[in-house]
Amino acid sequence: MTTARVFPPVIPAVILALVVVLTGVGAFTGTARADSARSGTATAAAPAAHRALAPSQPAPQPSDVVQTYFNVINDRDFVAAWAIGGRQHIAGRSYDAFVASFNTVSKFDVTIVSVQGTKVAVELDATQTDESHRHYAGTYTVVDGVIVAADIHPE
Numbered sequence: 001m002t003t004a005r006v007f008p009p010v011i012p013a014v015i016l017a018l019v020v021v022l023t024g025v026g027a028f029t030g031t032a033r034a035d036s037a038r039s040g041t042a043t044a045a046a047p048a049a050h051r052a053l054a055p056s057q058p059a060p061q062p063s064d065v066v067q068t069y070f071n072v073i074n075d076r077d078f079v080a081a082w083a084i085g086g087r088q089h090i091a092g093r094s095y096d097a098f099v100a101s102f103n104t105v106s107k108f109d110v111t112i113v114s115v116q117g118t119k120v121a122v123e124l125d126a127t128q129t130d131e132s133h134r135h136y137a138g139t140y141t142v143v144d145g146v147i148v149a150a151d152i153h154p155e
Helices: 010-029 062-074 078-089 095-100
Strands: 032-035 041-044 105-116 119-128 133-143 146-154
Touching: 062 078, 062 105, 062 119, 062 133, 062 146, 078 095, 078 146
Parallel strands: none
Antiparallel strands: 032 041, 105 119, 119 133, 133 146
8 A cells, every 4th residue: 555645735836846946046146038930928948958056055145135136026917926025025915916006107217225144125117107106214124035024115
């Protein structure tokens, strides 16, 4: 008699989130390539050339993670943005509410003001779909390549 191993439901979700984060980090660090001829979105490089973060590699710099977060939002890759930090710092909101929160924003320009340990201070210029601008400032806390908290407010 064989028994099937049953994983808790959270394990596949964690694995999927890790794959998405590594793909987003790969797009930022150059281990993924743009495929603009077909879809205009980043796709993973060929399997032989694909490199994931090895355990011996350090986590990405907190400022790089924040920049990547806004790059994927600007590219409308909300799955990657959700994995990089949307899920953690928009506590209590669903994925759909997270995506909807960007309906009136066409682009974010991010200025990294400072980095102190895991805290990244930023200034944001959010260009709205009507071409007006909204400005925000605050901090993102990044741990092990993921945004785990945010304190962002309008200026």
